Amino acid sequence: MRSALIGQQTVCFSSRRLNGPAPSVGRVIEQIERSGRDFEFVWDDGLVLRTELKRTGSWDLYRVGDRWRRKQSDATALIESTDWIAVCFDAAEVETFRSEPIDRHPSRGRVGPDLSDPYVDRELVVNAIIEHHDPSTRIREALLDPRIVRGLGNVYAAEAMWATRLSPWARIGDIARSDLIMLVNYASRILRDHLDALEDEGFVRLIPFEVYGRNGRACTRCKDSIGLTTAPPDDRPLYWCPGCQTRLDWRLLDDTPPAGARSA
Numbered sequence: 001m002r003s004a005l006i007g008q009q010t011v012c013f014s015s016r017r018l019n020g021p022a023p024s025v026g027r028v029i030e031q032i033e034r035s036g037r038d039f040e041f042v043w044d045d046g047l048v049l050r051t052e053l054k055r056t057g058s059w060d061l062y063r064v065g066d067r068w069r070r071k072q073s074d075a076t077a078l079i080e081s082t083d084w085i086a087v088c089f090d091a092a093e094v095e096t097f098r099s100e101p102i103d104r105h106p107s108r109g110r111v112g113p114d115l116s117d118p119y120v121d122r123e124l125v126v127n128a129i130i131e132h133h134d135p136s137t138r139i140r141e142a143l144l145d146p147r148i149v150r151g152l153g154n155v156y157a158a159e160a161m162w163a164t165r166l167s168p169w170a171r172i173g174d175i176a177r178s179d180l181i182m183l184v185n186y187a188s189r190i191l192r193d194h195l196d197a198l199e200d201e202g203f204v205r206l207i208p209f210e211v212y213g214r215n216g217r218a219c220t221r222c223k224d225s226i227g228l229t230t231a232p233p234d235d236r237p238l239y240w241c242p243g244c245q246t247r248l249d250w251r252l253l254d255d256t257p258p259a260g261a262r263s264a
């Protein structure tokens with residue numbers, strides 16, 4: 001199920017008894033964890049789906065168009081990508097929640113504008129980055145901070161940084177306002193383009209990603225190999241092109257060793 005679904009956009013989700021918000025079409029599954037009869041699916045926008053199976057329960061995987069091994073009426077939840085359908089049978093519980101701690105503790109501060117809303121004021125996002133209390137924060141961390149911006153997520157943050165050639169390690173205090181405007185505009189457009197492409201039911205026209213899920217393959221712009229590492233804030237996968245995403249890479253700007261490597 002991991003190799004079929006991770007890194008794929010969700011084309012359809014349905015559940016007969018879901019407790020919580022439904023995963024959005026166009027979002028990408030980044031993690032699938034299993035512990036006994038508990039399954040957890042984590043989408044790139046931070047939504048987590050948890051199912052607890054009954055003794056008779058199972059998660060089955062089918063190619064689109066294949067005949068199911070169990071009755072359709074026994075299905076409790078269904079996740080569909082372009083090629084695969086994962087079907088949950090006989091679940092005792094199907095629930096979703098947000099993984100960002102900020103959403104569980106609203107008292108920790110306000111929540112940023114939702115970039116997946118086409119009418120959002122994008123300048124609010126630019127200003128929130130500029131007004132961040134710590135100018136040494138890496139741009140990727142800022143883009144994944146729900147207090148600054150919501151609705152973007154790990155996948156589209158990576159695509160937007162690639163589009164503007166910004167290094168994910170660029171410090172926000174080093175980035176000009178004009179570059180931030182370009183980044184936020186790109187992020188919003190890439191997000192809308194990908195989500196709109198999936199909106200017409202029955203007509204799936206997926207736009208390929210440039211960096212996400214493409215580690216080891218050639219960058220379409222500079223032919224260098226797309227890199228993969230993990231990085232703060234949450235050690236989610238970071239895809240970037242080391243060949244052409246070098247703008248404001250702090251590692252090239254000075255000789256400051258990474259935190260923890262400094263001698264006493």
Ligand SMILES: [Zn+2]
Nearest residue numbers: 219222241244
């Ligand atoms: Zn490149």
